[in-house]
Amino acid sequence: MPGPSTGSTGPSTGPLREVAIVAFGQSDHVRSSAETSEVEMLMPVLHDVLSRTGLKAGDIDFTCSGSSDYLAGRAFSFTMALDGVGAWPPISESHVEMDGAWALYEAWVTLLTGEAETALVYAYGKSSPGDLREVLTRQLDPYYLAPLWPDSVALAALQAQALIDAGLTDERALAGIATRSRTAAEVNPHAQLRGAVPAGDHLVAPLRTGDCPPIGDGAAAVVLAAGDTARRLCDRPAWIRGLDHRIEAHALGVRDLTDSPSTRLAAERAGYFARPVDTAELHAPFTSQEVVLRRALALDGPDAAGVRINPSGGALAANPVMAAGLIRLGEAAARIQRGESDRALAHATSGPCLQQNLVAVLEGEAR
Amino acid sequence: MSKEPVAVTGIGQTHHVAARRDVSIAGLVREAAGRALEDAQSTWADIDAVVIGKAPDFFEGVMMPELYLADALGAVGKPMLRVHTAGSVGGSTALVAANLVAARVHRTVLTLAFEKQSESNAMWGLSLPIPFQQPLLAGAGGFFAPHIRAYMRRAGAPDTIGSLVAYKDRRNALKNPYAHLHETGLTLEKVQSSPMLWDPVRYSETCPSSDGACAMILTDRTGAARAPHPPAWVHGGAMRSEPTLFAGKDFVSPQAGKDCAADVYRQAGITDPRREIDAVEMYVPFSWYEPMWLENLGFAEEGEGWKLTESGVTELDGDLPVNPSGGVLSTNPIGASGMLRFAEAALQVRGRAGAHQVDGARRALGHAYGGGAQFFSMWLVGAEPPAV
Numbered sequence: 001m002p003g004p005s006t007g008s009t010g011p012s013t014g015p016l017r018e019v020a021i022v023a024f025g026q027s028d029h030v031r032s033s034a035e036t037s038e039v040e041m042l043m044p045v046l047h048d049v050l051s052r053t054g055l056k057a058g059d060i061d062f063t064c065s066g067s068s069d070y071l072a073g074r075a076f077s078f079t080m081a082l083d084g085v086g087a088w089p090p091i092s093e094s095h096v097e098m099d100g101a102w103a104l105y106e107a108w109v110t111l112l113t114g115e116a117e118t119a120l121v122y123a124y125g126k127s128s129p130g131d132l133r134e135v136l137t138r139q140l141d142p143y144y145l146a147p148l149w150p151d152s153v154a155l156a157a158l159q160a161q162a163l164i165d166a167g168l169t170d171e172r173a174l175a176g177i178a179t180r181s182r183t184a185a186e187v188n189p190h191a192q193l194r195g196a197v198p199a200g201d202h203l204v205a206p207l208r209t210g211d212c213p214p215i216g217d218g219a220a221a222v223v224l225a226a227g228d229t230a231r232r233l234c235d236r237p238a239w240i241r242g243l244d245h246r247i248e249a250h251a252l253g254v255r256d257l258t259d260s261p262s263t264r265l266a267a268e269r270a271g272y273f274a275r276p277v278d279t280a281e282l283h284a285p286f287t288s289q290e291v292v293l294r295r296a297l298a299l300d301g302p303d304a305a306g307v308r309i310n311p312s313g314g315a316l317a318a319n320p321v322m323a324a325g326l327i328r329l330g331e332a333a334a335r336i337q338r339g340e341s342d343r344a345l346a347h348a349t350s351g352p353c354l355q356q357n358l359v360a361v362l363e364g365e366a367r
Numbered sequence: 368m369s370k371e372p373v374a375v376t377g378i379g380q381t382h383h384v385a386a387r388r389d390v391s392i393a394g395l396v397r398e399a400a401g402r403a404l405e406d407a408q409s410t411w412a413d414i415d416a417v418v419i420g421k422a423p424d425f426f427e428g429v430m431m432p433e434l435y436l437a438d439a440l441g442a443v444g445k446p447m448l449r450v451h452t453a454g455s456v457g458g459s460t461a462l463v464a465a466n467l468v469a470a471r472v473h474r475t476v477l478t479l480a481f482e483k484q485s486e487s488n489a490m491w492g493l494s495l496p497i498p499f500q501q502p503l504l505a506g507a508g509g510f511f512a513p514h515i516r517a518y519m520r521r522a523g524a525p526d527t528i529g530s531l532v533a534y535k536d537r538r539n540a541l542k543n544p545y546a547h548l549h550e551t552g553l554t555l556e557k558v559q560s561s562p563m564l565w566d567p568v569r570y571s572e573t574c575p576s577s578d579g580a581c582a583m584i585l586t587d588r589t590g591a592a593r594a595p596h597p598p599a600w601v602h603g604g605a606m607r608s609e610p611t612l613f614a615g616k617d618f619v620s621p622q623a624g625k626d627c628a629a630d631v632y633r634q635a636g637i638t639d640p641r642r643e644i645d646a647v648e649m650y651v652p653f654s655w656y657e658p659m660w661l662e663n664l665g666f667a668e669e670g671e672g673w674k675l676t677e678s679g680v681t682e683l684d685g686d687l688p689v690n691p692s693g694g695v696l697s698t699n700p701i702g703a704s705g706m707l708r709f710a711e712a713a714l715q716v717r718g719r720a721g722a723h724q725v726d727g728a729r730r731a732l733g734h735a736y737g738g739g740a741q742f743f744s745m746w747l748v749g750a751e752p753p754a755v
Contacts, residue, residue, distance in 0.1 A: 001553075011526070017398055018416070029444075030556070031676070057400075063608075068424070068430065068431065069423050069424050070424055070425075070430040070431075071424060073700050075422075075423035075424075075425045075493055076453055076493075076738065078422055078451070079453060079611055079738045079739075079741060080611075082608055082610065082741070083576055083610045083611065083612075083613075087608050087609050087610050087623075088610055088613065088615075089609075089622065089626075090607045090608060090609040090621075090622050090623035090626050090627075091607070091609075092605065092606055092607060092608075092630075093448065093452075093606060093607070093742075094459055094463065094606055095450070095451055095452050095606035096448065096449055096450055096451065097424065097430065097431055097433075097450075097451035098433075098449050102449075104446060105448070106448065106450075106463055106466075109466050109467055109472055110466055110470075112368075112466075112470035112471075112472065113370050113466050113469045113470045114370060115370075115466075134429070136430070137427060138430035138433050139429075139430045139434055140422075140435065141435050142392065142427070142428065142429045142432075142435065142486075142576055143391055204441055208666055243446075244446065245446050245448075246434075246444060246445065246446060247434075247437045247443065247444075247445065247446070247447040248441050248443055248444070249437060249438050249443050250435045250436075250438055251438070262444070263442075265444065294461075301582065311585075350431070350434065351434040352434075355434055355437075356434065356437075356447065367387050367629050
């Protein structure tokens with residue numbers, strides 16, 4: 001097993017409680033939503049996801065959201081979104097300054113304690129108010145790296161070039177990933193980019209415009225429920241069989257950019273390698289990052305021939321920052337609920353060049 | 368389904384000052400984490416996961432700094448979660464970490480909160496205006512002063528109460544080597560003659576702007592049995608939120624604060640908080656919030672909180688000591704201020720609070736709030752394990 005030591009291991013005693021995703025909703029993802037506020041963008045999604053379960057905001061035991069102040073350009077931007085949820089009478093609520101996939105993780109843990117039966121999780125990001133490539137440079141080491149302003153596409157290009165130099169992919173294979181993703185997105189009404197998208201010129205070599213995600217605004221929400229409550233709220237709940245996330249070092253120079261040991265470790269801890277999946281929703285904003293993730297998750301071998309990768313179109317079709325990871329969990333769960341999948345992997349990432357990764361294994365009960 | 372009992376076996380904090388120019392953000396957080404590990408006599412290898420909190424990223428100008436801090440906090444190869452619930456974040460962060468242990472997802476978790484306010488300007492970080500929203504350019508003091516006025520009128524409290532709180536907390540801080548403000552020559556008269564900032568809040572009734580970090584090691588029964596010093600046990604913890612602004616909001620005593628306290632007391636089996644709780648660390652950034660929160664948290668009837676303050680009940684040697692550490696009024700690294708309240712409550716029931724120890728403290732409340740009195744988080748810790 002690659003990856004550093006993880007200290008003492010595992011839960012001390014007792015089975016984990018059964019928790020499932022019972023509803024998922026998302027906005028249409030667009031290049032700019034200048035005419036709507038974050039709250040206005042989020043509200044229809046919250047109404048949608050609650051109406052699918054018949055629950056009202058006041059019925060939810062725990063609420064958790066994911067977003068980033070830096071996209072809005074304003075401290076405490078998430079406090080306004082809470083007004084949209086309708087937190088009156090007061091609610092039990094928390095927020096992570098991370099992708100909504102990690103908000104789902106916090107909510108999952110809260111349900112495991114037995115203190116809650118249901119949870120509402122939402123995430124949103126508006127990239128249009130600023131220059132996203134410049135904004136994301138503020139995620140870097142503030143003393144040594146951020147002052148150089150290396151942008152997110154340039155860092156991804158370093159990773160892509162490392163893969164090509166290692167003989168693990170080439171520009172033609174990367175273009176194939178883009179084509180497959182955007183073809184799949186043709187049936188996704190929420191996607192921002194669908195259908196034939198030309199590979200285009202180099203944006204930062206070796207990455208072409210077609211290898212990069214669209215910049216967009218969007219929101220997503222899910223409802224979680226435990227045990228029999230989940231069965232009551234949903235015909236076929238997407239049970240969370242395992243959920244884990246791991247982080248790697250920040251400095252790019254100390255990591256092997258062609259590998260993702262944190263993804264592999266999270267997948268191992270989530271029980272992914274125990275049995276094959278039929279669906280994988282990977283949060284790979286750049287085509288080259290899908291190559292890394294497929295290697296970490298053994299999705300390139302003959303055993304993985306039956307796995308449908310990113311049937312939603314993935315982050316190459318819509319990548320609303322802070323919501324795109326939660327959308328992977330939601331899309332995988334929705335496929336299970338529709339009966340199109342029995343066991344699915346969902347993955348979310350954060351940080352430059354796949355620094356932090358979350359893996360969920362979702363299952364539907366036998367039909 | 369029963370939860371795993373959660374124990375606090377390690378607590379560490381930095382010496383808080385206006386500007387720690389000798390360390391980076393990474394150096395600052397590592398200092399607090401190292402002290403918590405030393406207290407628990409644990410090593411980085413004993414830690415299964417890290418939960419970190421701070422207030423807005425604009426306070427340092429680093430977007431999602433947990434990504435950069437993974438190395439400094441020994442998190443590489445481990446799960447790392449970043450919580451942000453405004454001023455209540457330090458408390459919320461500890462509660463998220465406690466849940467990881469309570470749910471038996473992990474056995475031992477490092478939780479840490481920090482703010483290095485000298486890297487930027489907190490007042491400006493709070494005041495970035497965006498179109499079509501009212502900018503609170505006056506900072507936090509300008510927002511809260513009218514609500515203090517409303518309390519004074521409603522409760523009929525004399526003008527002198529706020530200065531008593533400030534004088535008490537700053538004296539308590541003299542006994543706390545980690546506190547930011549050590550005002551040895553302070554007198555009540557000096558507090559009362561300090562400049563008026565946001566009427567009725569005077570300069571000496573206002574929290575400072577600090578650099579600092581606080582860390583705790585949370586663990587399960589097995590981990591607690593190995594701990595070298597007595598642990599603090601979590602008997603109850605809760606978060607509550609309500610909207611910032613709406614017509615029915617009671618800014619003097621928000622419903623979310625009452626509900627949060629009631630939930631904690633229910634979990635901990637507390638029916639008479641005034642009698643059953645031995646020490647309180649509450650989030651008092653402006654002095655008048657002590658009597659206000661005494662009422663909101665159920666220690667006094669509505670309109671009576673200021674009488675507890677005036678009669679000396681909340682003094683270090685009083686019947687219900689409030690902020691024996693000196694509180695937020697003496698030390699305010701915003702994102703860490705809530706966790707400091709939680710940690711100081713735990714220090715009290717462990718009997719390890721040093722010169723500001725409350726004699727015989729067995730049960731203590733840690734309290735934090737944030738936003739426009741919108742977010743609340745609290746925990747109650749005890750010297751004994753909770754009844755199963």
